[in-house]
Amino acid sequence: MSIYLPVAEVSVSILMLLGIGGMVGLLSGLFGVGGGFILTPILFFIGIPPAVAVASAANQIVGSSFSAFLAHLKRKTVDFKMGGVLLAGGLVGSAFGVQLFTMLTRAGQIELFVSLAYVVLLGSIGGLMLYESVGALRRQKNSNALLQPRKRHSWVHGLPLKMRFRTSHLYVSAIPPFVIGLIVGVLAAILGVGGGFIMVPAMIYLIGMPTKVVIGTSVFQFLFVTGFTTVMHAWQSQTVDVLLALILLIGGVIGAQVGVSLATRLRAEQLRVLLALLVLVVGFQLFLELVLQPDERYSLSVAR
């Protein structure tokens, strides 16, 4: 059964969309990654226009991060003050990202830009994941060793504008979290990702935030940044397809629950190798599309 997406203006199989949403949800349930970075390229492959894929993925993340945020709120693992600083940076980054996005769309270079960015992103995430999970497989016992915060003084602690973050037991400059939030905001706007793959390690390694509160605080930031990004895209580039987002969300929610219950039964380290390979394959596919001679050198887009 097909469904006609009103803003994307394409007809897609509803089961396929539910399946994609479910698969991405399953990954996020299994590994605790957001999955936005794999969702958007898959939407390109099934023929959703890249601009619509990015903006609608941001809309989808609003729902999935709200669900996660409620869970973290219950467990009291959200540092609202730190989240506020990250959010301030995120909003600035997102506003800038949406402007850049509309500018590139007008110039006809958005597809190239997004594909290139994804090749770099997926290549590095996949590579790191593979490296880390192969290492973890060798070490077996101590697989979480990499995620321990480093409580040592670095250049980060020498910066001005220091603030006290009680929930995180930190007294650090507000500049690094603001900048991290900003980068994540730009990525949300131009790539349709939450940005957990950058924020979580940066907060742990760079700022020394306790692992316990990092994810809840990040999710708090994603919720507002992707919400803001959705409204900005709806306004500036008019490429948010709410129907697409909702169908992906339904699939994603079910997939995530299945993933969480599977995670307790399966060997996560071995699965992580598979995820890394999947990410690398998707990135390589995008890379091939950039370097191989296309069947059709011309493309059409409706002028406004």
Added chain:
Amino acid sequence: MRRLVLALLLALAPPVAAPVATPVVAQERIVTGISTDNIALSATFEGTEVFVFGAIRREEPLPEEAGPLDIIITLRGPPQPLWVRRKERRFGIWMNTEAVRVSRTPSFYAAASTRRLHEILTETERLRWGIGMDQAVRHVGGHPAIDDTRPFAEAVVRIKEDEGLYARMDGAVRLMEETLFQTTFTLPANLVEGDYMAEFFLVRERAVIHRGVTTITVQKTGIERWLYNLSREQPIVYGLLAVGLALLAGWLASYAFSAFRLARR
């Protein structure tokens, strides 16, 4: 539809007293019909077929010396301005380098005829009535850096044909007894909203002797239409609605699954 066919037959039946001394060509008129005049683009729209038919009405019997009769039927969707971009290899990567704007090109165009167009019509007549693919994609904007915009216009036709939005249908019109004719247009799922104009041309001696027109309205319906219009007319309200719906879905999900987990305990 049955009533329409009946009306057509009635219109054909009585050989009414003919006005004298008019040339043979002027005495033939085209009467048109279409299986639907309204197509709803609903959420589950997967394309449709439109049956187009008609008859030729004559005031008096055909003279012996009349040449062969032909019919051309074109269906033209609402016009759109387009950007046509060409990729070239730069730094090992295929990227869009040149762009040409086509100011008006039909979003859908199909030309069905009893025989091949150039066998039926003189070139002057074809251009005069704007029939054929090259006539559909005109108004290709020039660009100082691009010598030849023809490949861009050809690309529009090629890509649209691949998507099922443009079609050459030589020989697809069936003409029976020099009087009744019919054809079927296939409309794909990716239709654009608007008025689709069906033009009927009655051709004799390589010239159009009568033209008839009907329109089909293609409209998004229900929730699709409402969402699309809102996204264009009130984009900020639409954006807020999108966020609201996502929040609601996220909340429902966490509510449903916590209830589910409690029930399992």
